[in-house]
Amino acid sequence: MWKVVHFYVQIVDNPPYPKAVFLHVLSTNIPAINFYKSNGFIHHETLLNYYRMDGAYGDGCTYVLYTNGARPPFSFADVCRSVGAALCFPIKALCRVLVYS
The missing domain is CATH 1.20.5 (Single alpha-helices involved in coiled-coils or other helix-helix interfaces)
Structure with missing residues (x-):
């Protein structure tokens, strides 16, 4: 998983210099959430019942990493x-x- 995040972080350091990277994760995926937080992502929003798996709904969390000097609004x-x-x-x-x- 680190290789994927590292790959995208390298992309943001090149033109057109995006200001933010967003990702979604299932709210119960604690290892992934801890991994994203440890790599600088911050919680942006929780989307209730965003995922549907095996007939059950799960909340989705959106995380954001601001890049290239950008700040949250x-x-x-x-x-x-x-x-x-x-x-x-x-x-x-x-x-x-x-x-x-």
Whole structure:
């Protein structure tokens, strides 16, 4: 399995320089999930009942490896954290001045 992942990681270092590599894995395939995580992939999304095998459904997990300087897109929570930090900075600075003076 390492050879396959290594092969694709080498491809992303050449034109057209993709920004991300996505993969799917059955949510119960813990050895594969641990392998992907150890190679830099991060959990992106869980797809409920994505796979059907022998009449039973299984969840699929999507993992992503951002490449060539790419970063994950901002989520609404990221925006809220950034705005909150910017709004709270003056208050925190004032508190530090008052406490340490």
